[in-house]
Amino acid sequence: MGGKGRHPEKALTTVQVRALKSPGRYADGHGLYLVVDPSGAKRWLLRIVVQGRRRDIGLGGVGLISLAEAREKALAYRKTARDGGDPMAERKKAQATLPTFAEAAELVHAEHQSTWKNPKHAAQWITTLRTYAFPHLGAKRIDQIETPxxxxxxxxxxxxxxxxxxxxxxxxxxxxxWAKAAGHRSGDNPIEGVAKGLPKQGEREEHHAALPYAEVPAFVARLRAMSGPGEISRLAFEFLILTAARTGEVLGAQWDEIDEPNQLWTVPSARMKAGREHRVPLCDRASEILCRARDLGAGTKLVFPGRESERPLSNMVFLMALRRMGMTITAHGFRSSFRDWAAEATNLPREVAEVALAHTIENRVEAAYRRGDLLAKRAELMSLWSGYLTHPKA
Structure with missing residues (x-):
């Protein structure tokens, strides 16, 4: 066996740990050894005297435990043994309290839930893990999870x-x-090496499918001409187009956000993507939609309630409407249509449309100097947009 009797001044180096290939036991000093198995696997072993008996304690594989971490663990175990304790018994006791991946995920979700501004996102976060990760990782102890x-x-x-x-x-x-920060595991995050074992995915779809702005008035006319069940969802869809808002902002709209006399909708920061309050000037047609929605809502707090009055419409409602109409676009794409129209068919400055879309200002200097939200100019822009949708040739 190589490395027996190695002194502290001849301790192993990180380069040696990586380079050693021959099976054997290589001393680092103070009872710590690097063991290279015939298979090529490398692991750490600590040989110490515990309560009068010599014990060999495995500290973990090199892939999970670095040289520095192995030394740190070895030092802690030697101190425990020197004080008359049993490092193995204490380790077993500590491991018994380590959470499984499922338990850790639920803890992380609970700790972060208050910081997520969107309750739907908070629910989706844990649901995706329960559906796709828990069947494979859920019952496994958090410190035992590796890249495979x-x-x-x-x-x-x-x-x-x-x-x-x-x-x-x-x-x-x-x-x-989180598990590493909480002291439940050590070493690199196994997620970092997983890409090497996965095939390349196809190109991502970077943009939401949108109608050319010239076709939006015909779409709105078609939407207004529809009748039968689902009137509240059609009103919500037109309201979305008129305000250039996001789907979640419209579906979650509440009456206490609406200032009907001043034709203003104030979306609170908790429901905005950028986390900032957003004021939306309402055109006359948007106000008409609100009047009709109030009649249909029967006193609910939601502007566009779903089948259950205290729950909003499904986030799939606009997509399903588009499919029934034979359209392959997305509801979010109408924001793109609005942006193209504002750039090509109006003389208002670019930033007016950007603020209307509640986009974050990437230029820090520009952001620092812009104090207001250009409400008056945006009211003009939204009035022009509504007029265009109703009389595109005017």
Missing amino acids: DVLRALSPIWLTKPETARRVRQRIGTVLD
């Missing part, structure tokens, strides 16, 4: 549900980062 385990969880959905798979990967990584 994560790979087994992601492989079934990596190509069939690419966007979901990327989110699951990120969320698994968050749970494992």
